[in-house]
Amino acid sequence: MPTSCSSLRPRSPLALAIRRALGLSLSGAALVGVPALAQAQDAAVESDTVVVTATALKVAVPLAQTPRSVSKVQREELDERNVQSLDESFRYRAGVLSGHYGADNNTNWFKVRGFNQATYMNGLRLFDPGYYEWTPEPYGLQSVDVFKGPASILYGEAPSGGLVNAISKRPTEEAQGEVQVQVGNRHHRQLAFDTSGPVTQSGDVRYRLVGLYKERDGDLNGTSNERYYFAPSLEWDVSDDTQLTFLASVQKDDGVPENPFKLAYGTVQDTPFGKVDPETNYGAPNYDKDERTQVSVGYELSHQFSDTWTFEQNLRYSHLDMELRSTYMDFATGDGRTAYRGHLQRDGEIDNLTVDNRMIGKWYTERTENTLLFGVDYQDLSLDGQEFDNFTYDTVDIFDPDTSITPVDQSQLFGRRIDKQQLGLYVQDQLRIDDRWVLLGSVRHDSADVKNTNQQLDVTVDETQSQTSYSGGVMYLGDNGISPYLSYTESFSPQAQTNVDGAIFEEIEGEQWEVGVKYAPASWDGYVSAAAFDIEESNSFATTPAGYQAQAGEKTSTGFELESVGYLTDQLQLTAAYTYTDARNDDDTRAALIPRHQASTWLDYDFQQGALAGLKLGGGVRYVGESVDGDTTVSSHTLVDAMASYDFANNWRAQVNVNNLTDKEYIASCDFWCYYGESRSVIGSLSYQW
Template sequence: MALAAAGLLAVPALAQTATTRSSAEGDDAATEEILVYGRIARDTTLSIPQSVDVLDRSLIESSSSETVGDALRFVPGASRDGSVLDAFGDTYLIRGFQANQTVNGINANALRQARDTIAIERVEVLKGPASVLYGQLQPGAVVNVVTKQPQRDWAGAASLSYGRYQDWRGTIDLTGPLAADGDVRFRLTGAYDDADSFVDFWHRKHLFIAPTVAFDLGDATTVTIESLYTRNKLKGFVNGLPAEGTVLANPNGSLPRSLGLADPTFAPSIRENADVSARVEHRFSDRASWRTALSWTHEKTDEEGVFGLLGWEDDAKRNLMRAVLTSVSNGDTWTAHSDLALDFETGPIAHALVLGGDYTWFDRHNLSDVGLAASLDVYDPVYDLTARPATFPLPDFGSETDESTRTAGLFAQDRITLTEQIKFVAGVRWSHYRQRTESIQGTGSLNVNRQTQTAWTSQFGLLYTPVENVALFANRTTSFLPVQGVTADGSSLEPETGTQYELGAKASLLGGRLALNAALFHLKRGDVAVSDRDDPSALIAIGAQVARGFELSASARPIEGLSLYAGYAYTRAKTTEDTNTALVGKRIRNIPRHSLVLRSDYEIRNGALAGLTFGASATYTGDRSGDLEDSFELPGYWRADMQAAYALTDNIKLGASVENLTDERYYTHAFSQFEVWPGAPRTWRVSLTTRF
């Protein structure tokens, strides 16, 4: 409780339906326009009948968030399902199920690695299913990344930071006109990291660069060409530790969180993505606008991971058998999107109609092999420091796979203003999905699977505003996700579905200085597919999972320079139907029943200490199930972080931060009894930023 109090006293204000903003801004955050709900037709968080969190640039900077996943920890009810130690740092579960990323309100090609925040203006989190607007998705949430855009005036910033474990990071952000009138302009953002970790033999080199050019064709048309290249090279790729020795007792004692399962001579894992997109936006009039976009993403991976999934070698529970998975893949994704937004009236009723469609073309080739490495005594590990250890191949488990997917969708969404106090939203999407997978197993057998699936998804929402800046809302939204794979008899599975019912209230009071939000939700995921218990190479539909709960949040700017935020989520997520009746009623993996976020920033604006800022946060993540069977539990934990910065001049700022201030020993997530991820110990960082 002392930690919670410290978080409140020291602790950027984000609201579940109100933007996290710098306390220097006095305007109403609830009137900030967002993209995530309308793709092209923008709206505000206060005027849509669904819960939205908006994490703005001030939060990203003040909390030293380097990836989207770093920022998502400030969303109540969000729990990590990946780690920067394994390049899945953006993977999160929200309201019990996986969240999905989009970019600038458009379906995003998957990067399969954490997205750097240097190119991000804000992150919008639309909670619940959103397949009407975004197609084939998991039902947890849509995380929409809004990128920094080129500006007409010259501006720039650069930073250099150094942290514990030899962690060097440099960033740059430049923008300005390429033509005298600003009709052609550019933006260039980039970051480079070179870091060790608390895990033995782990090392990362991270490169990110994102050039953007925008040009106006007259007063009504803008063309934007965005691109990025990102590369992560990881040595000592982390795949978790055994539960016995971390969260469960082991007769040999506790395992150090620094334990790495891979010898330093194993090959590094490399992930690369290149992405280029062209977007055209045209305004026919104040009431009609159109946008179309085409993007291409190339992915390349060359990975070697060491797993302890095979378990203990004997009952002594100290020698861990190690599997070595190598994988090389290349893939290309093309996506096309088009949206038309129209505002019109039918008598006294006003409409904001969005019509659109999208098409995705995806091909990937993957070659994987599985082998065995010598077992590792995890209590007295001996590593090969001179040459890669010999491995024994398991050809029956290797494969070469070609995957080809084509997805098409058409949608319509109408936001209807019945009266000044009552608004109604209705939307529908038709989705068509085709996939062909050709796989040659290590035994030489050829498996060819084709499947075609079609689905309709819908959304309905009602918003009632009894008084100005106070809204009550209700919604029903659905999702659709094709299942990639077949059953043991070779037949296709029905697509997974998601349905959410939500009731809530939100208010923006005192001229936007106080925001209050509450939501009650019931979310069901149906036709859930997992590995067949009798044939792990095949899939089986186990039934259904349900998450229900409520969320509360409040943000305030009580005095000049001070922002406060508190958010709480209660989520009860469990399996309600399963082919294995013993699992009915079991908790869904990695979903805490209780989660709490406390944060604040304070900026001194006058006097001798003007230019000094403080920030702090305290987050609580409750007990969670560690695997599908709910056979063990990850304990709850508090984490406290603090930041401070001082403006040496108008253009130079010195900063410092400490994460996990109390050096809490905690575990972020797990997949099985041999895949438990430890959290980082106390970590510090100092930085120098210049703006020009």
Template sequence: MSVQASDGYHAPRSISATRTDTAIEDIPQSVSVIPAQVLEDLDVARIDAALDFAGGVVRGNDFGGLQISSYNVRGFSTGEIYRNGFPANRGTSASPDSASIERVEVLKGPSSGLYGRSDPGGLVNIVTKRPQQDAFTNVRLSAGSWDRYRSALDINHPLNARGTVLTRLNLAVEDNGSFREYVKQQRQVIAPSLTWHINDKTQIQVDAEIVRNDSTYDRGITPVNGNIKGMSIRRFLGEPNDGMSRNNNQSLQAALIHQLGQNWKVRLGHQNWHGHLRSKAAENRQPAGPDFDVIQRRRRDRDFEWHGNMTHLDFIGSFTLAGMSHQLLLGIEHEDYSSSSDFFHSNYDPNYSLNIYNPVYGAPKPPIASHTSSLSTTEIWGFNIQDQVQITERLRAQLGLRFEDYKLEGYNRITGAINTPQKKDATTPRLGFVYEILPELNVFASASKSFKPNGVDELGNSRKPQEGVGYEIGTKFGLFDGRLGATFGLFHITKENVLTSNPDYPASSIVQQIPIGEQRSEGFDMQIAGSLTRSLRLIAAYAYIDAEVSKSNTPSLPVGRDLQGIPRHSGSLMGVYQIQTTVLKGSEIGASVNYVGERPTGTDVNRLIVSDYLTAGLFLRYRPNANISIGLNVNNLFDKQYYDKFHSTTWIVPAAPRNFSLNISLRL
């Protein structure tokens, strides 16, 4: 996948929503784009902070900092992260690094009609940096609070005088401390890419990425007698002598693109990926009465490994039929994925407990009480058809249909038991229309479906997959000669076959969960991005989301209960002013604010409301000349204590207090 680079904050086109290079105003779906300029202005190495500006996206669980965070998109949790149209979230993959990111595109609503199994709220696709015609070398160095250091190198170089073979190499090295006691992280990234124009009709694109991520397994803090603020945000509840967990990931993507005549082309793409996670950690319960000063802990060791291959074959062509212009996409996809898991854990041991006010670490590790070892495989065949139709001069339609056949198998390496293979197929349609009211104003409407496997139950029987249906109406417009773009969307999404507790368990059945639950989310979200003037650029987002349980047989999660982790209101705004005259010409000053409303977690039995928060940031960038910039970022300007991620009511992740980072960028 490739698409033109963004101009500042404005991105007029998208490739993620259609797998074709399409103007965003012609796509009957909300698509939020966060260009690399936003990542640079925020001075961040991960995409979490950038996704705050997508509208309707809030942070979820990140598995103790070891993997890609899950996100809540339009009310539903998702871990669906793609990289150039290929999955980046299979296994326990490390969080994406900003070094090679050109832009992040968020597709709102069900996207199974194009991408297959996914959650109905939406998905995230990362578009990486591609080689350019002109040679350049960029160096970026940054240092921040709590001994955080990062170096990044971006080298672009044509290999021949004609510019038919282009290469680019992105490197990054991190060594980060934390405001949290004993918590640290180290990371190394290598991301080479190549474009070879074999002739006028044929080109090859190759992208690779190797990430080595060593980090402390850190679940955060836990409420004390129902009070989140009962414990210091700096308190580490793990075991320092466990060392750092290692998460190694590598992927290789290759694409062959060939022009078939004037109006048709074929695109053959392949991804191979592999990852390995090794981790030793102590995990805690909540403190219990009567004093609430001691938490019980247990030992948990993990050894996970995953490997996969995916191949796309697309035929893309344009033609005229019955007086209407068509752009047709015909695609076939095959994925072969395997995952190996060895999981060791002890019982909660009183001798391994920790006093949360006066912790003494280094207690002997409790003995392993349980070991699970499994191997699972997934094979998928998918078939796509999509037609983008120009019905009249002002009316466009997008019709899509995907048929997917998948097979899931599991093997218990402890008992030797082989689960009954789960063989299923799914058909997911999507339909949308865009009508141009004015050259600068379009309205759109769409309907689409999603599905996601629910695995097998304790007896090895296949469960019905989760199925989602989404409806959306909205508007897209451009202002100031197209420098500023905006999307507003009203949506209603339902997810069926959500796993709920089996009412017959444990009395008459060993099946613990059955797919009969239902969830519903509806609301409004928006994104505005671009330039108001030559000097002022901005990006803003807002969402109102009403997400609740709409069908349940679980008393602790009754119908009408708000879904976990979803704020009713969230919004963000960042503006940057660039000086155009005087000796400070090219220098910039920027400010940002981010608001997330209160979010519920847990069930009626153990329910907790995580408070809302409003944070602010500030940055300054001085450019003595066109090749040098020196920047200062201040994050959490007013030193707000807040919590941005959590997993149930036990593990709450506190956000960083006020902190600083200084960066220097050089163009050589």
């Protein structure tokens, strides 16, 4: 009998569904480079034993037994919703705001619990100073995690919102593969392949090759992006105690950037000339461009010295080469019809080396289990490039823009050099008592040397920023699956950029108190988690009336999150989330962009028997409440998504995904500028799996 695509993916038994929902998957171990654990992933998926993850604590413990808020989106869900960019990953998770700047083809935008976040790849930081954005390709990911709230205690520099960690696909013990073709609106075209399996007969060496080509037009007139992506990896069991995984990727993007900046005048405000069309582009598509090549190579090493001690190390070198020319709407001239356009250019490269070394010790007594982690990590970042910035480069008709532009003379570009070295030392101890109580304590010290040279201002800033961070937590593990907890965390984010006067920005510090409960009973395929949080951040950034970023004192965010993923029946799965966030500025006014209320729900039904066997239908609703920007109020909006897939013949799958099904026109947010939300997206896929 022919094998359907669905049969290649294990159906979720009781424990697997709970693990999948809570992120209790060994693929999460890839966050900190635990090759020995990653090797056991396939075997663990089919086991009913509790699967552990290193996502929250950098050590392999059940996520349901950690006093931290972490959400995970697995590869199966990324495929089901056909996620095309990293910031689409958490549309159906609590605490995360994305899409607030509308469509953007070269940047991933998140707000977590009202604050910015850092992006990591396999547990190591991806840096993005001054438009040099590293954009992970979703097809090359095994899963994506979001760590909510300050996370410096283990990961070094991180904004107060936390971090998003993209976990690469890894070699598998069993031979498998996929070839996929996609077409869609906005001239979407994609061809991808993914093949993996053993290299040697014994299976001690395994490989994976992932590749993709795709192109698509943007939401704005004249914008587009073309991408090539290739990611090889190799996993080697050096011995029973040692495992080494090599990871590499090459990605090249060539496009015309989307700048969805629009004024409140003509979007949320009425004008004598009507409203501005959402597709209006104030850029210069015949001159603007965004060309970038990003290359990374690294490894993850694990060696077990004894039953007590294990050493782990992951290292990555990355290089980003970028040429960006970008024209955007800036601010109105005051005549009611025209506005200034800004123009910027960046032409340079980033080299970055990051390494994380960890020793993990575990020992037991009759009543306790103790896990001690101590580590040293190091980051070396250098940026060398040419820059141009002019906030009033020319003027444009707001309602009938001329997209031509006078080219910039290359003599007007000025040099920029940034060098940053950061060293972090951390210690964490987790004590488990009587299989009832979990006590957690951590301390970390960071020292960052930052040198920033601005040739235009003839200014060089060279200084050291340092911080000691603390974290702690307590959790009670109930027999009924109810586990309440209390935690405290801090964050530290040194700044490499300078303000308009040439002075380097001050480091940003955050702290969070969180109380919550995780409910994952053995009698149900699913989970419910709830958390209340209170975050304070100092030296926060804000957009000034002139349109540039400045540090503006303290921001706070308090809120509540409710999240659930579970199977209502063997075929019907529900994903639901609700978030309440009250984010405020130093003067107690509401922070821009951040809605008080967000809610989402996704249902999918998998026909497993009868004439409709192989058919899967899914649909979701996303609600984003009103937000404010000073005196400007942005109305709430509700969006509908849908998908249908069908497995047929020998391992073939056909699928269609529609986001913003009704093609609703709406303003996503305002923060000095206002942004239309992304329009309807329709993508059809055909894949062959083996």
